[in-house]
Amino acid sequence: MSIRTKSSVMATFLLFTSVLFPSISLAASHFSTSPNTIKYSILSRAGIKEDTAPEELRKFAATVIQELAQQPPFTAWSEAITTIEPLGPGTHSWLVTIQDRETNSTSFPSGYLIISMTEAGEYKLIEYGMGPDSVYAISTLESALKNAGLSLSNNNNLEIVPVYSGPVLAEWAIIRAGTSQVEHYLDAQTGELLPENESSWKLQASRYVPPVKAAGSSSTHPEYLAGEEMSHLSPDQLVHTSDSFDPYDNILWMVENAMNVKFESFENVLVKHKRLIFVSSSQDRTYSAPLPVFGYQKWSLNDDSTLYIMSGSESSPRFISLQALTDSGKFIKYK
Structure with missing residues (x-):
């Protein structure tokens, strides 16, 4: 994965750059x-x-x-x-x-x-x-x-x-x-x-706030903390929406508009488009590192559920709280 500087982003693509x-x-x-x-x-x-x-x-x-x-x-x-x-x-x-x-x-x-x-x-x-x-x-x-x-x-x-x-x-x-x-x-x-x-x-x-919708310790039985029962936390099987990929294999996403994706509909959007790119966005950032998105794992939390998106690579997958990403950037279609 390559790192992008803010100055190069502004000069080349306004939001992104292809210069390492x-x-x-x-x-x-x-x-x-x-x-x-x-x-x-x-x-x-x-x-x-x-x-x-x-x-x-x-x-x-x-x-x-x-x-x-x-x-x-x-x-x-x-x-x-x-x-x-x-x-x-x-x-x-x-x-x-x-x-x-x-x-x-x-x-x-x-x-x-x-x-x-x-x-x-x-x-x-x-x-x-x-x-x-x-x-x-x-x-x-x-x-x-x-x-x-x-x-x-x-x-x-x-x-x-x-x-x-x-x-x-x-x-x-x-x-x-x-x-x-x-x-x-x-x-x-x-x-x-x-x-x-x-x-x-x-x-x-200073702006980091842990996501409310991430799996948390409050969903754990008090009895489990005493070593007597299991937790309410329960991950489903992994869902691969595509093979892993490198965002720089096709850089056309750099000139695409960000998607208006809501937390509740993200699963359907990812299943439909198969591959997405996440890009961090903030006026305070000094660099931008795009993350490929090609799957997810859902966790059930009592009567609710939360999503962790799959990034990284096939050999080294990384699962990140969806809300942690939506709070700090945007998603773009990868063609």
């Missing part, structure tokens, strides 16, 4: 580290141990994983182990990394959840996914640092913080050790260097 944001040139410094070293730096910067996540958060994450494990392609999650880490200071979001119990690989986890807490204290499932190119994959970060010429040696001269303010603001913040200033931001899925700075990040992050 240039990546930082390779430096002469030698990159030598391991995923475990990166992991240590992340946790050290966050200032919190892996086992200090709130009890209700851990139980909600376990509920979600248990329910997803009943449906392919998530069946391997039934015996997985999890690690819960904060996504940046003060954001009230957490990354739940799901690892195969046998391999316990930090480089290639089995999957992930991202959970945010509302002002009322309810935990919301914002997105989930799996595969080698998942959001916040350590292997992607390792390659990104190497390609950018950034060094993370054993003395931890760089500190890395995963930061998150919704699915269109999932990034790595690269901080020079001993300071509080962020030097670089990397895209958490592609690893690309972003035209982001602390001011632009804080401005956009």
Whole structure:
């Protein structure tokens, strides 16, 4: 997936651009580290141990994983182990990394959840996914640092913080050790260097509100929290409306008008058109990263339901709360 700058967007397509944001040139410094070293730096910067996540958060994450494990392609999650880490200071979001119990690989986890807490204290499932190119994959970060010429040696001269303010603001913040200033931001899925700075990040992050219609901990039985009953959360089987695709295989969507899609009718619209493009839109954004949409998974919530759209790729699918996207951008037909 490629990153688009605001200035190029305005110059070429007014809203979009076909010019890639240039990546930082390779430096002469030698990159030598391991995923475990990166992991240590992340946790050290966050200032919190892996086992200090709130009890209700851990139980909600376990509920979600248990329910997803009943449906392919998530069946391997039934015996997985999890690690819960904060996504940046003060954001009230957490990354739940799901690892195969046998391999316990930090480089290639089995999957992930991202959970945010509302002002009322309810935990919301914002997105989930799996595969080698998942959001916040350590292997992607390792390659990104190497390609950018950034060094993370054993003395931890760089500190890395995963930061998150919704699915269109999932990034790595690269901080020079001993300071509080962020030097670089990397895209958490592609690893690309972003035209982001602390001011632009804080401005956009301040607007993030966890979606009301996402699956939440309030739909869980109090009895289940005591370990006695199952949750009301229940995901249906995945629905593929098309094969996965690259938005840049056909860029005609860049000059198409955005669709007027309501939350309640989105499922029918996607089934009809098969492929859609989601594009983040805000006057505060410094870049735009289109997401392909080629399927969905519906969750039943008591007598209601909510939708998670399928993006990413076939090998690394990403399921994102529909409302989290409708709150931060628009959908366009892909021809």
